[in-house]
Amino acid sequence: MSMKRPAPELDPDANPASVARAIVLRQLTNSPKSRHQLEQKLVERHIPGEVSQAVLDRFEEVKLIDDAEFALLWVRSRSQYKSMARSALKRELAERGIAPELIEDALGQITQEAEDAGAEELVRKKLRSSVDLADRDEREKYTRRWVAMLARKGYNPSSAFTVVGKVIDQALADETP
Template structure:
């Protein structure tokens, strides 16, 4: 006996939303994995949107807040992640407005300073260059622009060297 596809779809969506908030596209993909017919999936997802259990704008806001704070991601990386989750450009842009350029820069600086605390041998040019490359690469993976990453890392390394000189 086959279960009612709509009942199965509702159960799948509810279970997914219990674990964590999801975008409509993520839920549609889950339903497709479970071989729920597209028309049934669409109707169930429409109903969940009507009762505001699915809200891509709210999801995008939450995603940006969470990922910018916990992972220190730049707007570029956040925009890519939202697109992968099916969030349209306009909704993503609205959610990204909550991260100012100053906030983004402060998050990058915080990351770099934390990594530099354990850095050794910055006085040696080769070691310093290696640290700079690693730190810039880390920021690039988090979506920061190369020019911004080099500037922030350069300023932080200079400050670390000054601090080391004043301690000596």
């Protein structure tokens, strides 16, 4: 069981701006972050608000923090490698403090066809040769599982059922001689 440690207090002798820069650089070294995520980290470390704003503004000026670029990369990565639907990506970006207009711009790179193809690929990966889709009970059981999986990835239920039905129909058509 891991307990979250309380954030250390800011050393009264330390320069708050230097501490804030070090925190931000360390955070950006691990992975790209939104400005909001970095602000939260600075709040956790008890960096004064005016100092954190000045440091974050400077990092934005030199393009080390760019929410628009972060959103584009996030959407590209999560849609390509995790096959997540636009609604889930929109929610994740909003949780990371990305502005709604930047979210919409980033989501513009995903077409409905690409989203549907990603969902079909996910279901095909789960389809095993040992599954007897000709058996109605088996087909219904796996339909529920696959629709639930797609729902967790952010796909709406009607399109999830459509995709699963399409993949099952193709699998059944491939089985018949």
